[in-house]
Amino acid sequence: MKIKLETKSGVFTYTGDCSEPILFSGLSAGLSLPYECATGTCGSCRARVMDGSVEMAWPEAPGAAKLKRDKGDVLMCQARANSDCVLRVPANVTQATDLSAAPKWRVARIAAARQLTADVIHFDLTLSSPMTFKAGQFAVVETPDVLGGRAYSMVNYVEGTNELSFVVKRKPGGGFSEWLFANELVGKELKIFGPLGAATFGPEDQKDFIGIAGGSGIAGIMSILERATLTEHFRKHKGYIFFGVRTLADGFYVKELADYVDKAQGALEVTLALSDEAPASPTHPEFPQVRLDGGFVHEAAKRAMEGRYGDNAMGYVAGPPPMVDGALRLLLTEARLPPQSIRYDKFA
Amino acid sequence: MSWIKVCAASDVPKNTCHKVWVEGISVLVVNYGEGFRVMPPICPHMEEPLEESGVVANCVLTCTKHLWAWDLRTLEMDGSETEKPLKTYDVKEENGDVYAFIEGEIVYEFDDEDDMDDDSFFTNA
Numbered sequence A: 001m002k003i004k005l006e007t008k009s010g011v012f013t014y015t016g017d018c019s020e021p022i023l024f025s026g027l028s029a030g031l032s033l034p035y036e037c038a039t040g041t042c043g044s045c046r047a048r049v050m051d052g053s054v055e056m057a058w059p060e061a062p063g064a065a066k067l068k069r070d071k072g073d074v075l076m077c078q079a080r081a082n083s084d085c086v087l088r089v090p091a092n093v094t095q096a097t098d099l100s101a102a103p104k105w106r107v108a109r110i111a112a113a114r115q116l117t118a119d120v121i122h123f124d125l126t127l128s129s130p131m132t133f134k135a136g137q138f139a140v141v142e143t144p145d146v147l148g149g150r151a152y153s154m155v156n157y158v159e160g161t162n163e164l165s166f167v168v169k170r171k172p173g174g175g176f177s178e179w180l181f182a183n184e185l186v187g188k189e190l191k192i193f194g195p196l197g198a199a200t201f202g203p204e205d206q207k208d209f210i211g212i213a214g215g216s217g218i219a220g221i222m223s224i225l226e227r228a229t230l231t232e233h234f235r236k237h238k239g240y241i242f243f244g245v246r247t248l249a250d251g252f253y254v255k256e257l258a259d260y261v262d263k264a265q266g267a268l269e270v271t272l273a274l275s276d277e278a279p280a281s282p283t284h285p286e287f288p289q290v291r292l293d294g295g296f297v298h299e300a301a302k303r304a305m306e307g308r309y310g311d312n313a314m315g316y317v318a319g320p321p322p323m324v325d326g327a328l329r330l331l332l333t334e335a336r337l338p339p340q341s342i343r344y345d346k347f348a
Numbered sequence B: 001m002s003w004i005k006v007c008a009a010s011d012v013p014k015n016t017c018h019k020v021w022v023e024g025i026s027v028l029v030v031n032y033g034e035g036f037r038v039m040p041p042i043c044p045h046m047e048e049p050l051e052e053s054g055v056v057a058n059c060v061l062t063c064t065k066h067l068w069a070w071d072l073r074t075l076e077m078d079g080s081e082t083e084k085p086l087k088t089y090d091v092k093e094e095n096g097d098v099y100a101f102i103e104g105e106i107v108y109e110f111d112d113e114d115d116m117d118d119d120s121f122f123t124n125a
């Protein structure tokens, strides 16, 4: 299929496959197409079909609610080309020359899985070929048993690896998360497309790190902490992590977080914020390196950070959208971070 | 229409925004500390209501939905994500009141965006 994209910064043509979303084939071709969730919820990947036959795989996608269907608008993350086609993309798009790090499909097998709390599960994948990603990025995972792909952030960080780890919170009635909890996972085959996402943090960011996560939003922060520890980031910079869960029993990765605190030798502070119960002690009963606080995570961050924001910080936020909006507001108004110093992933 | 009183300056504290109706048009009044701006109440990106999603700090208006941002002193685009300018009504402060020059409602063209329907920018880009 010949796919022609007319963008604000020029016209690009590439050959794509009718079996995959135009967003994915375009990204694989090295085009910097606009997207955020890559899974039909946010509406960022809007484009207009000018010619050819394009089908929306999931017409009810929440991100499609505001589309002008009669004008031919589609979500590129859901749109499949049934013929040669021409689309207009209202964004500046560039073409990468080096495609070695471009996202692509791989086959993956679940190598291990363990339940961390009543509603959180961790699993490891072995990929058919190694993937290079940045700490904080995500991938879209598909099983033949569930309709559509789901976005999950990598938890681990290794440069060029075929071992990826993920953590998923069970959503009552959710297709993929319930599937993870209902099945014997080891050995199951998945398709995975990645790496995706711009909410990253690495050695190029010579800044203090303020990370605010709700629930499984901690995934990308774990990857970032691993990378930061490997590159000795906390020798020169400070880190503040705020991790929101409902109760102490809902906390996970606490040992791993405590280990990062130890390795950072005083430069990293981790707070577990409990929204549904008052903490019985100021620090975690098992891992005293981890502070405890009550209330919503962005409120805990506000209390702890008052008067302590440096003038060279990067903010990183991930989790459910209302929590992310609250945390972004805090980083803009209290930390007075400029928007370009804030990165976020909304898990919608 | 012409200069129309929108609200009292004291109605909108520093670093906040308020939506008001004037002559059948809803506008957002923003106090950025060094002055006021009056604008359509929606984000030019994806039509989010700015009274909820807008945050004002350091004289910059940021929409928390996708971090598009504008410097309210100069109306220049700020941040790395912003792709569209903010449209505003001319504004002045007199005797403690905020006035806007309203000759009709300013709207963003989300539907027939020029970038969607104008053929010229593709070819000369």
Ligand SMILES: Cc1cc2nc3c(=O)[nH]c(=O)nc-3n(C[C@H](O)[C@H](O)[C@H](O)COP(=O)(O)OP(=O)(O)OC[C@H]3O[C@@H](n4cnc5c(N)ncnc54)[C@H](O)[C@@H]3O)c2cc1C
Pocket (backbone or CB within 6 Å): A036, A037, A038, A039, A040, A041, A057, A058, A138, A147, A148, A149, A150, A151, A152, A153, A154, A167, A168, A169, A170, A171, A173, A174, A175, A176, A177, A178, A197, A216, A217, A219, A220, A345, A346, A347, A348
């Ligand atoms: C960038 C990003 C990173 C994320 N990282 C994590 C993470 O690390 N851990 C975590 O637990 N969650 C993460 N999420 C949320 C995750 O992607 C799922 O939304 C969540 O796990 C619920 O999935 P579900 O299948 O259980 O629920 P469902 O309600 O079945 O599905 C939720 C989502 O799946 C997609 N979907 C549903 N039906 C279809 C269909 N028919 N066709 C196509 N798509 C469909 C849509 O995106 C929908 O919003 C992330 C989300 C985003 C956007």
Ligand code: FES
Pocket (backbone or CB within 6 Å): A034, A035, A036, A037, A038, A039, A040, A041, A042, A043, A044, A045, A046, A063, A075, A076, A077, A078
């Ligand atoms: S990227 Fe397509 S809807 Fe979010």
Ligand code: FES
Pocket (backbone or CB within 6 Å): B043, B044, B045, B046, B047, B048, B053, B063, B064, B065, B066, B067, B068
């Ligand atoms: S809707 Fe305001 S930035 Fe996207």
